Amino acid sequence: MRDIPGAWRRVAAGAGLIGADGIVRPTIFAEMSALAAETGAVNLGQGFPDEDGPAEVLETARAAIANGVNQYPPGRGIRDLLAAIAEHQDRFYGLHLDPTRNVLVTAGATEAIAATLLALVDGPDDEVVVFEPYYDSYAAVVALSGARLATVPLRWPDFQPDLDRLRDAVTDRTRVILVNDPHNPTGAVFSAEVRSLIVELAERHDAVIVTDEVYEHLVFGQAHVPLATLPGAWERTVSISSGGKTFSTTGWKIGWASGPADLIDAVLAVKQWLTYVNGAPFQPAIATGLRLADAYFAGIADGLEAKRDLLGAGLRAAGFSVSVPAGSYFTVADAAPLGATDAAEFCRALPRRAGVVAIPLTAFVAPGHRAEYATLVRFAACKRVEVLEDAASRLARLAG
Template identity: 75%
Template sequence: MRDFSGAWRRTAEGAGLLDEDGRGIPTIFAEMSALATRTGAVNLGQGFPDEDGPAEVLDAARRAIAEGANQYPPGRGILELRTAVAEHQRRFYGTILDPERDIIITAGATEAIAAAILALTGEPDDEVVVFEPYYDSYAACVALAGARLVPVPLRAPDFQPDLDELRAAVTDRTRVILVNDPHNPTGMVFTDAVREEVVRLAERHDAVIVTDEVYEHLVFDGPHVPIATLPGAWERTLSISSAAKSFSVTGWKIGWFTGPADLVDAVLAVKQFLTYAGGTPFQPAIATALRLPDAYFTGIAATMRAKSALLGSGLSAAGFTVLPPQGTYFTVADAAPLAVTDAAQFCRDLPERAGVVGIPLTAFVTPAHRARYASFVRFAACKRVDVIEDASARLQRLR
């Protein structure tokens, strides 16, 4: 039989999912979740909440199903949701969008990222600059597109990039600067200086900025600042977000991207051949969610801040050095004080040793750079308070 390994092999290799014999292996998330199930460990690895979203949003989805919203929606998404996204962007960021031209609804943010990278790259020497550690789908999508991933390291303890290293990474070969802010897996928020330098470099080298802003409402101090709102950024920025993290509906897979119509149309040309469209009854429900009062959005940030602080206290008591997050679901802890030099092996042993699952930060970096993050572990705080307290108590077995 002929070799059919081309696209999947590029994708798996880009994501670091080939073993020494060149065979595909599971993601670290699948491996750690299986360990949690087998051992009964508390799963603080994968970033999904264990509580449902707002009742009125869930009710809106049920109502849409009952009223017959069960067939294909328009390829751009239903107008009600596109209008709600436009209202949301104006309400929180002062951005004026045309729901007919500047917004596309997607199957979550991950599809939007994939469609953007596929649409904006295509030549063998095209490059995509990312900040490392990075959400694991970025490397896979870049590899699938046949482009080259160019990582810029984020340096502990604040996980900000060195601006000289960023300048060296962005060249005339750069087609996309992919920015995740607030940042998964580190929980950091970029400084104004970093955002402004991204815009300056994109303009200088004629690159497109693609932003992953799924944690936009989980910033702990101060409002989120979208790069698209900075001077000179709008005309070359595609902004991506989703309902998953803001409304605790990760399984609904409703996301969106916004930007100038020419860039939106370019990505739509690819997106329509991926899922085309989906999530019909969930789309009006997310329109309801985006129109919730301000108190809801400030409330979820305050709740996550408190949960992150609770988790951080438990990790500190267990002997970790905690790098306090500025947002998102995640807290990074340095296990070096526990004599850990290989976070991946430590995380494989942790369910048996302490009954808790975490994710090694090395799962989010290119193989060549894993040494600099060798003792760091990411834990998720998006769980019930009693679950975090249980995990914290279990972790004391490490002392």
Template identity: 75%
Template sequence: MPRTIPGPWRRVADGAGLLSADGTTRPTIFADMSALAARTGAINLGQGFPDEDGPAVVLDTARDAIAHGVNQYPPGRGVAELREAIAAHQQRFYGLHLDPDRHVLVTAGATEALAASLLALVDGPDDEVVVFEPYYDAYAALVALAGARLVTVPLRFPDFQPDPQALRDAVSARTRVILVNDPHNPTGSVFSEELRTEVVRLAHEHDAWIVTDEVYEHLVFQVRHEPIAAMPGAWERTVSISSGGKTFSTTGWKVGWATGPADLIEAVLAVKQYLTYTGGAPFQPAIAAGLALTDDWFASLSDTLRVKRDLLGRGLRAAGFDVSVPAATYFTVVDARAVGVVDADRFCREMAESVGVVGVPLTAFVRPEERPAVASLIRFAACKRAPVLEEAVGRLSQLQPRD
């Protein structure tokens, strides 16, 4: 009789909402919906990945690196060229002065940086991690992996702005980390300066760390992203995380980074080296080349996505949905109650068959007990070519309101 498998996998699966009643795991909703799109021929506006390649200089630099033998282990902290480019990027856009040898760590995507940061900064079951809910689905699983307790601050349709009092109520002496995703996935919201200031104040009051997830930093419309680390009193207790995947349409390369004070980065590195150790050798100089692109290129990136956001939003409104207009990211969230839908999970599966478009229900981004509050909400992704979005909008016009 084989032994029962030990370890934290059950906590992780349960935290991610993947543990079934019989104790087995099931695929994520993203895998389910992408498979459904492939099977039905539906346009996949569910998972947030672009259908176009990134800038030529980024792709060509990767090809050149491969051709010239940059195919073995890079340094554990990341290649110097990329660490220097990240430091220059933080200075250029945010006025942050980083030492690339002490304040920068390259990771296997932002999710590894999040995992290493939480494992480094959380001590165990007496600690709490505060997040804004809905949240990127990895957060609950990573907090469970760290053995901590997840505490959430709700974001409500249509503006998805947190109530400062709810944040104050969530942060306590047991709070070890306040995890801030800004710009926010899945809602597309951008947090106010007042909210970010309150995060810093609460972190000082309760001696908590701040971990920020800023992977959509260059996909902000009309205003420039403002990181918490650049705010007064924040740097010394903040780990800032981002990646090249969303900015340069290279999500499959998994090149991310963490920046912060030397002591925090050393702690994150101590964990990270036993996760992937290192990776992405030929892609690291390629992302460095991307970070050196002109200000005009970065501005055109958000301008182009804003046009796609508006195209998709018009189509969703014409189809009868109530639309939350995002301030950033790939994503637009709608309330389907306007078309008579109360179960977005079921409706998304039916929609793939009936009109040939896939979205993701927001129930995938919340704890089970919070699902009734978002039961009619759906996230659609605009990071597709304009003709694809136009076809999706045309298909959505076929939706028939429900009684």
């Protein structure tokens, strides 16, 4: 068959999935999950929990299905979820939103990011600044938009950006500064100095800030600070989050974007041609979740912090150097003390060596930038305690 042109090639290239032979490769996540199934290894690769969310949230979804909430919801989202998102932003961050103008429900945060970038970016003369390593969909969507990806490196072990590198990256060509905080894959939470500089640079260069805050309630020992709350930020910021990580319902794909009405209207103009709408019976369930008591939100952070510490102790005992994450599901460890020189090859061998699956950090960086992350590996702590204990016991083989 003749070669078929199309946006798929830009997306695959942006995601680093086209090999030197021109063949599109499967993602490292698919490869590692297949290895886990083949070897019976504990899968600490992909970031999804193995426990269900709060009973009240699940029961609301069941009731919605039973009561006929099974057809297309309104294009912006059901009224109660829009209201619950606005209430959440006010309750936790003091942001006062009009749920009919400042909020849009999406098919997870991933669709919200895609719709936002496609709405706000205008082709090859625009740049999107991201912090590297970055969540893998970012490069793919930037490529789909036709814009150029500009990266700011995050360095081991604290994964904070160099401020001068950030200043150099943001220019008058920058259309969007895309910020993931708390950060996947590194678990970093950006400092107040970094957050302030992002807003300053966006104002100076008339850029839009797009924030991916899906781990907003999984921050350890401190409160999450949305960029939209900083002086001068609101009018140029689209804030994105979802219910998947907060309520352990990643398969429901209920996300949202909030911000100034003109920006949200632009995102809606694109979003309506992507999924149109989604998840009718899950939308009232996420509304229930967003209204849970403060104790729930504190509890999920405390619970994941304990799992982070359990995983970190197991990694250190196995011989890894460990970066202690300040938030998110993930812990990054350096496998160099174990003799690793290539994180991808180390991860491909790990299931048979130790019965555990992880993801090389090089999967989250541009192909030409991988040398400085060559021995770093990401592990997910969002599993049951007994699973993490089993993984730690298996990893101990590496030290023996």
